[in-house]
Amino acid sequence: MTEPIVVLKNLRLTLPSRAGAVNILRDVDLAAKEGQSLAIVGPSGSGKTSLLMVMAGLERATSGTVKVAGHDLSQMSEDELALMRGAEIGIVFQSFYLVPTMTALENVALPLELAGVRDAIATARELLQEVGLAHRMEHFPAQLSGGEQQRVAIARALSRRPKLILADEPTGNLDRRTGGQVIDLLFGLQRRRASTLILVTHDERLATACERTIRMADGRVESDTEAALT
Numbered sequence: 001m002t003e004p005i006v007v008l009k010n011l012r013l014t015l016p017s018r019a020g021a022v023n024i025l026r027d028v029d030l031a032a033k034e035g036q037s038l039a040i041v042g043p044s045g046s047g048k049t050s051l052l053m054v055m056a057g058l059e060r061a062t063s064g065t066v067k068v069a070g071h072d073l074s075q076m077s078e079d080e081l082a083l084m085r086g087a088e089i090g091i092v093f094q095s096f097y098l099v100p101t102m103t104a105l106e107n108v109a110l111p112l113e114l115a116g117v118r119d120a121i122a123t124a125r126e127l128l129q130e131v132g133l134a135h136r137m138e139h140f141p142a143q144l145s146g147g148e149q150q151r152v153a154i155a156r157a158l159s160r161r162p163k164l165i166l167a168d169e170p171t172g173n174l175d176r177r178t179g180g181q182v183i184d185l186l187f188g189l190q191r192r193r194a195s196t197l198i199l200v201t202h203d204e205r206l207a208t209a210c211e212r213t214i215r216m217a218d219g220r221v222e223s224d225t226e227a228a229l230t
Contacts, residue, residue, distance in 0.1 A: 004031040005196050011064035024050045026219040037197040039207035042216035048200040052166050057081040069163050090157035090165045094172035096149040098141040104152045105137040112159050127155040147178035167199035
């Protein structure tokens with residue numbers, strides 16, 4: 001049997017504060033299979049985004065096991081984490097984090113060029129065509145709508161065909177209609193590439209579109225449910 005692409009065991013995250021140590025994540029156990037779509041939901045402060053950041057290697061767990069795509073993140077240096085993240089993980093944030101002085105095409109090509117990928121510009125063109133922005137490639141972020149900027153961000157995140165896609169409130173800055181279009185795009189790309197999609201959302205409608213829903217409360221996994229087959 002193939003090992004899950006994400007394995008978390010007895011995961012704890014404790015961060016300092018003026019009032020003392022704060023337990024952000026408490027004894028989280030979670031495994032995500034390749035090709036699965038999974039939503040993480042729960043109230044603000046429940047640990048959803050922190051959990052995603054630990055999976056991405058952007059936050060170090062205080063204790064426990066964190067394995068992503070066969071890599072034990074606790075045993076990796078910051079440089080090794082950065083290389084692994086670039087090769088294995090695509091991250092989509094609520095804020096688009098596009099480079100404002102670069103065109104859409106240049107933004108998507110950037111991670112490819114940094115990775116030494118040949119024909120980075122040609123690949124970026126194909127990706128922007130795939131997300132429906134063939135006519136906006138030479139536009140700068142300020143010239144794009146919110147939905148268009150998120151499409152560019154998705155194309156950039158998926159530029160190296162990562163096995164794992166992590167999305168933190170990907171529709172949080174978009175209106176309902178535009179958000180729906182972006183989600184349809186994200187799910188379509190995930191299915192075509194057989195990637196694993198793990199997304200944090202406050203939107204219960206969006207959560208029901210996933211195959212599995214993790215509900216968090218007070219830094220713990222409160223429930224873990226599979227969607228009913230139709």
